[in-house]
Amino acid sequence: MLCRAGVATLMETFYGYTKALYMYQKTLLTSVGDQVLSxxxxxxxxxxxxxxxxxxxxxxxxxxxxxxxxxxAIFQLKQQRDKLKIYQRKLSGIMERQxxxxxxxxxxxxxxxxxxxxxxxxxxxxxINKTYDSLENLEKLISTIEFKLIEKDVxxxxxxxxxxxxxxxxxxxxxxxxxxxxxCEEEKIKVEDISDxxxxxxxxxxxxxxxxxxxxxxxxxxxxxxxxxxxxxxxSFPDAPSKVPETDEREEELEEEAPRLTSNNPLPA
Amino acid sequence: MDEFQxxxxxSFPPMYTKQPNSTILQNQLDSWSDLILSYxxxxxxxxxxxxxxxxxxxxxxxxxxxxPPLFDNTYINRSVNDEFKSSxxxxxxxxxxxxxxxxxxxxxxxxxxYWRSLSEWxxxxxxxxxxxxxxxxxxxxxxxxxxxxSILNDSLKNLDxxxxxxxxxxxxxxxxxxxxxxxxxxxxxxxxxxV
Numbered sequence: 001m002l003c004r005a006g007v008a009t010l011m012e013t014f015y016g017y018t019k020a021l022y023m024y025q026k027t028l029l030t031s032v033g034d035q036v037l038s039x040x041x042x043x044x045x046x047x048x049x050x051x052x053x054x055x056x057x058x059x060x061x062x063x064x065x066x067x068x069x070x071x072x073a074i075f076q077l078k079q080q081r082d083k084l085k086i087y088q089r090k091l092s093g094i095m096e097r098q099x100x101x102x103x104x105x106x107x108x109x110x111x112x113x114x115x116x117x118x119x120x121x122x123x124x125x126x127x128i129n130k131t132y133d134s135l136e137n138l139e140k141l142i143s144t145i146e147f148k149l150i151e152k153d154v155x156x157x158x159x160x161x162x163x164x165x166x167x168x169x170x171x172x173x174x175x176x177x178x179x180x181x182x183x184c185e186e187e188k189i190k191v192e193d194i195s196d197x198x199x200x201x202x203x204x205x206x207x208x209x210x211x212x213x214x215x216x217x218x219x220x221x222x223x224x225x226x227x228x229x230x231x232x233x234x235x236s237f238p239d240a241p242s243k244v245p246e247t248d249e250r251e252e253e254l255e256e257e258a259p260r261l262t263s264n265n266p267l268p269a
Numbered sequence: 270m271d272e273f274q275x276x277x278x279x280s281f282p283p284m285y286t287k288q289p290n291s292t293i294l295q296n297q298l299d300s301w302s303d304l305i306l307s308y309x310x311x312x313x314x315x316x317x318x319x320x321x322x323x324x325x326x327x328x329x330x331x332x333x334x335x336x337p338p339l340f341d342n343t344y345i346n347r348s349v350n351d352e353f354k355s356s357x358x359x360x361x362x363x364x365x366x367x368x369x370x371x372x373x374x375x376x377x378x379x380x381x382x383y384w385r386s387l388s389e390w391x392x393x394x395x396x397x398x399x400x401x402x403x404x405x406x407x408x409x410x411x412x413x414x415x416x417x418x419s420i421l422n423d424s425l426k427n428l429d430x431x432x433x434x435x436x437x438x439x440x441x442x443x444x445x446x447x448x449x450x451x452x453x454x455x456x457x458x459x460x461x462x463x464v
Contacts, residue, residue, distance in 0.1 A: 065446075065462060078460065
């Protein structure tokens, strides 16, 4: 009973400790989080993704997002791509018109003229096909740059994460943990000592504890548990002669095999 | 595309004359504003000249000359004169804020019709860029409104450049959500980065 009370008290103290620890971690995390956030923010403001910067720009009015050199490069490429697309559109327009003209020429029996239009149309088609290659190259370049930028971000993220982890590990050193646990242990011992001295872990006096004990015995008797307890030692008696084990085991085996034996052979007796 | 169905009030002769009574005039101006807004929304018209002719529609294959005229009604043989048109536009610009000059220094350049407010347009653009995972990357104006192979939002397809410029400058850049890049000639916005 004392022990149970002790555990309860210990649990309470321990809970207090874990709560304190949790609060401590939380403040630690938020402070670290804030720092990461502000670092990220200032790096965005300064237009640089990598590279540490301690300048603190929070509180200032955020202006428009900064454009990096990469942004401008991608923009250039995309503009070229758009130009190609517009060029293609223009050529297809011309082709359509030439097709119509060729049709009209054939209707008017101007075969040479029709041939000229068709030849010219073919030329446009070839040019369009060529522009597709350039378009593909541009698209590839754009997506490569974009992907590289993402990879760079990922690397930066990993770096940051690593730093945070390092910082956290530093804060949660083994010594500190040891000390904490030691203190916990000390508290536990103190609690045990006190409850031992007072002899009333659960807040009951000794005589009350005795009464509880009596009541419990009575209940056990009622529930028939005491009978079983007495029966158990009785069972343990036959265990003693088990020093003649082989015959017993064989008998058991025989008993198990008995049905089979009877079916195959006549009884040996 | 089916023709716009004018409301009955469009066939009501007094609508075409400026009413002397100020209360009635206010109602008349409100009715005209509503009519113009729904007409422009129906045909996706974003810009009108001061005489009411269509300067820009998002519908590429819209034959502007064949649309039923906004300020004329041949059945009742009535049309709005230019002076009254101007009053209606003034009402829309200064009272209802559903229209604005393209260039306040040159009112004759025409007016925007805001059947969708600038901030609504801004939200549409922002949502589109966010949904397609393109926040933070540079987009060209062509890519945003004209390109045939990007998954275009129907609202943005073929969007009026003049209007887009205004939305970008007056809404998204002001909110700190966008940064614009000029084109090679430095005359127009060529691209935008939305974050």
